[in-house]
Amino acid sequence: MINVKIWDPRLKLxxxxxxxxxxxxxxxxxxxxxxxxxxxxxEIITEKSLKRFKVIAILLLIAGSQxxxxxxxxxxxxxxxxxxxxxxxxxxxxxxxxxGFLRICVITISAxxxxxxxxxxxxxxxxxxxxxxxRYAMLVPITARFFPVMVNEYHSxxxxxxxxxxxxxxxxxxxxxxxxxxxxLIYRALRISNDASLSVELRGFGRYETRNFQKTIGLRPFxxxxxxxxxxxxxxxxxxxxxx
Amino acid sequence: MKPIISIDLEALVFPEEKExxxxxxxxxxxxxxxxxxxxxxxxxxSLLLHAITSAAPKFYPCTIEGTVRVADRNVEEIxxxxxxxxxxxxxxxxxxxxxxxxxxxxxGFGVANMNLSSEEIQSRVGEIMSxxxxxxxxxxxxxxxxxxxxxxVVLGSILTLKAPILLLDQPAAELDPKxxxxxxKYLSWLNKNEKxxxxxxxxxxxxxxxxxxxVVVMENGxxxxxxxxxxxxxxxQQKEKNRRPIELMVDHEIDIVKLMGASxxxxxxxxxxxxxxxxxxxxxxxxxxxxNGSGKSTMLKLIEGLLKPTEGSIELFGSSVTxxxxxxxxxxxxxxxxxxxxxxxxxxxxxxxxxxxxxxxDSEAEKNKKIQDVLAFIGLEGSEEVHPQRxxxxxxxxLALGSVIISEPELIIADEPTSGLDESQSxxxxxxxLLLAQQGKTVLLVTHDLSDAKYFANRIVVMNRHELVLDFNxxxxxxxxxxxxxxxxx
Numbered sequence: 176m177i178n179v180k181i182w183d184p185r186l187k188l189x190x191x192x193x194x195x196x197x198x199x200x201x202x203x204x205x206x207x208x209x210x211x212x213x214x215x216x217x218e219i220i221t222e223k224s225l226k227r228f229k230v231i232a233i234l235l236l237i238a239g240s241q242x243x244x245x246x247x248x249x250x251x252x253x254x255x256x257x258x259x260x261x262x263x264x265x266x267x268x269x270x271x272x273x274x275g276f277l278r279i280c281v282i283t284i285s286a287x288x289x290x291x292x293x294x295x296x297x298x299x300x301x302x303x304x305x306x307x308x309x310r311y312a313m314l315v316p317i318t319a320r321f322f323p324v325m326v327n328e329y330h331s332x333x334x335x336x337x338x339x340x341x342x343x344x345x346x347x348x349x350x351x352x353x354x355x356x357x358x359x360l361i362y363r364a365l366r367i368s369n370d371a372s373l374s375v376e377l378r379g380f381g382r383y384e385t386r387n388f389q390k391t392i393g394l395r396p397f398x399x400x401x402x403x404x405x406x407x408x409x410x411x412x413x414x415x416x417x418x419x
Numbered sequence: 420m421k422p423i424i425s426i427d428l429e430a431l432v433f434p435e436e437k438e439x440x441x442x443x444x445x446x447x448x449x450x451x452x453x454x455x456x457x458x459x460x461x462x463x464x465s466l467l468l469h470a471i472t473s474a475a476p477k478f479y480p481c482t483i484e485g486t487v488r489v490a491d492r493n494v495e496e497i498x499x500x501x502x503x504x505x506x507x508x509x510x511x512x513x514x515x516x517x518x519x520x521x522x523x524x525x526x527g528f529g530v531a532n533m534n535l536s537s538e539e540i541q542s543r544v545g546e547i548m549s550x551x552x553x554x555x556x557x558x559x560x561x562x563x564x565x566x567x568x569x570x571x572v573v574l575g576s577i578l579t580l581k582a583p584i585l586l587l588d589q590p591a592a593e594l595d596p597k598x599x600x601x602x603x604k605y606l607s608w609l610n611k612n613e614k615x616x617x618x619x620x621x622x623x624x625x626x627x628x629x630x631x632x633x634v635v636v637m638e639n640g641x642x643x644x645x646x647x648x649x650x651x652x653x654x655x656q657q658k659e660k661n662r663r664p665i666e667l668m669v670d671h672e673i674d675i676v677k678l679m680g681a682s683x684x685x686x687x688x689x690x691x692x693x694x695x696x697x698x699x700x701x702x703x704x705x706x707x708x709x710x711n712g713s714g715k716s717t718m719l720k721l722i723e724g725l726l727k728p729t730e731g732s733i734e735l736f737g738s739s740v741t742x743x744x745x746x747x748x749x750x751x752x753x754x755x756x757x758x759x760x761x762x763x764x765x766x767x768x769x770x771x772x773x774x775x776x777x778x779x780x781d782s783e784a785e786k787n788k789k790i791q792d793v794l795a796f797i798g799l800e801g802s803e804e805v806h807p808q809r810x811x812x813x814x815x816x817x818l819a820l821g822s823v824i825i826s827e828p829e830l831i832i833a834d835e836p837t838s839g840l841d842e843s844q845s846x847x848x849x850x851x852x853l854l855l856a857q858q859g860k861t862v863l864l865v866t867h868d869l870s871d872a873k874y875f876a877n878r879i880v881v882m883n884r885h886e887l888v889l890d891f892n893x894x895x896x897x898x899x900x901x902x903x904x905x906x907x908x909x
Contacts, residue, residue: 320561362808379501
């Protein structure tokens with residue numbers, strides 16, 4: 176297994192941006208499909224599994240089906256391929272739906288791949304290298320820390336709601352009983368953020384202009400070459416799309 | 420010798436409050452003192468620590484008449500981010516105070532802010548890790564830590580600052596007796612050997628009294644007494660709780676809960692509890708005790724149906740628990756959680772208490788009567804329109820209890836309901852549970868506090884390493900002292 180986590184975050188960000196921007200400028204389903212396959216292949220090479228994309232794949236399929244339904248109902252592009260009563264389906268709508276779906280897939284999955292493979296403190300380091308004050312850069316790892324905390328809080332609130340006769344077992348029950356979970360979650364979030372901000376100040380955060388992060392990031396030669404290669408690849412694809 | 424902390428406060432008043440939250444406090448604390456702070460609900464213990472750190476008024480806006488001096492400097496003149504030079508402050512709820520994803524980074528967070536060299540940071544973090552014996556989980560995620568581990572990590576991140584004063588707000592509130600005892604030993608060692616001035620808000624365990632030199636007793640926002648430990652013990656400390664005779668109407672014919680070889684294994688193969696055989700009779704007040712992570716909470720969640728047994732079976736009120744009847748069975752159970760804030764979601768006390776009545780067909784008059792009865796029971800009558808978040812934690816726990824008992828459950832399950840409460844608050848909650856048991860309700864209590872179990876329950880069940888190992892009548896506790904000591908529960 177290749178340990179992508181140790182790679183420079185700027186290389187991983189360049190790769191992610193390449194995929195996102197190419198998907199945005201692409202008007203070709205084949206290119207989008209190639210991009211999607213590239214992400215999946217790199218994932219298999221680095222992680223030997225696609226398990227990390229399981230949840231998002233389900234969500235993307237739901238979103239994709241919505242895009243398809245809306246396009247089929249209201250799209251009027253291309254030739255009619257099927258008709259029943261007032262409903263007519265055009266082939267252009269099908270293509271547009273698939274293109275839209277593939278784009279969403281490439282953008283979402285590449286962003287998730289970047290988020291999974293990049294440590295939040297590395298992102299903070301990257302922002303510091305771009306001369307963003309560390310007080311703001313540190314917001315990234317702090318957010319990364321509180322996301323799972325809030326998920327745990329939400330689960331414990333759901334458990335206590337269930338015990339009080341507000342069931343939270345199925346997705347529908349979660350949605351229906353959201354108001355009962357949201358209020359305590361907001362109180363908890365406010366309390367946690369309050370305590371956390373006092374705690375960081377009392378440990379000297381923001382006292383000096385700089386801070387010793389212990390671990391710093393540095394671009395190795397092969398990473399620099401990779402970034403250049405990715406940029407050149409993007410320019411080539413863009414030129415091909417523009418002139419071919 | 421000049422005191423290291425000198426408090427001369429006439430009043431500390433929060434905006435829109437008529438009463439001063441702290442008043443007439445004159446207190447001098449010398450370097451190397453070990454002070455325990457105690458007092459009743461909302462007596463101002465935590466606020467006193469906030470005033471010393473200058474978090475009140477700098478973080479919590481309020482007006483202060485008087486001065487607080489630390490190391491001969493007026494704290495008003497010291498920016499909050501410079502207080503780390505003087506004070507290491509650990510608040511309640513350690514999970515809220517950690518901001519790094521990984522334990523090692525959290526330990527080094529404060530020293531990294533001081534801009535020390537990487538070698539110095541590594542040396543300080545390494546020293547504290549071995550001092551607190553937390554090397555084993557140095558690279559674990561902070562959100563995956565148990566309460567006890569989180570408490571050690573937060574303490575560690577403060578100790579790395581090497582501040583001359585330590586302020587700790589109920590540092591052992593979530594710890595089992597063994598870990599709590601270890602923590603106070605560490606603090607005492609630091610106090611004696613490093614001359615670190617230590618101020619600890621006392622939790623109900625009173626373990627800190629073994630090490631404290633003096634005790635500050637607070638009442639209504641002022642210092643009522645400032646005594647040495649012996650004087651405090653003579654004046655305030657109740658004699659060791661003796662087993663009190665409890666008359667409960669236990670019906671040995673009716674099984675309320677029956678666990679038959681019930682086990683639960685979490686995802687990833689983590690064992691929750693193993694092969695539990697346990698029967699709870701109608702009218703019983705049973706206490707389940709055990710170390711952190713011994714499987715007590717998992718067992719409760721199995722009973723409540725929040726988790727399913729991976730092996731064995733469960734019967735509630737004489738029926739096997741199935742997906743179909745779990746909702747109906749749950750309505751007969753009231754579950755009181757460790758953290759009251761998890762189950763409070765309305766904007767007034769009245770609304771909160773009456774939440775479950777919304778689904779019932781009672782008339783408005785009947786509903787109001789029930790609400791008033793419950794409010795009187797929990798001692799919050801007259802506060803119907805108050806926002807729950809304005810109550811103290813003990814009062815919020817009572818409110819949660821009120822919102823549970825209004826549906827008149829036959830079985831009340833309480834998962835460490837006194838965790839994070841001081842002695843007076845926890846006594847209030849426990850008295851109410853006992854009263855309910857005496858009214859014929861069945862109560863199943865999970866607690867770390869052996870004296871609560873001994874004093875209030877009529878039966879004690881001990882869990883150790885995910886298994887139920889002892890089950891005896893509370894009267895016979897003395898016969899099991901050796902076993903309890905072996906399991907580090909005494």
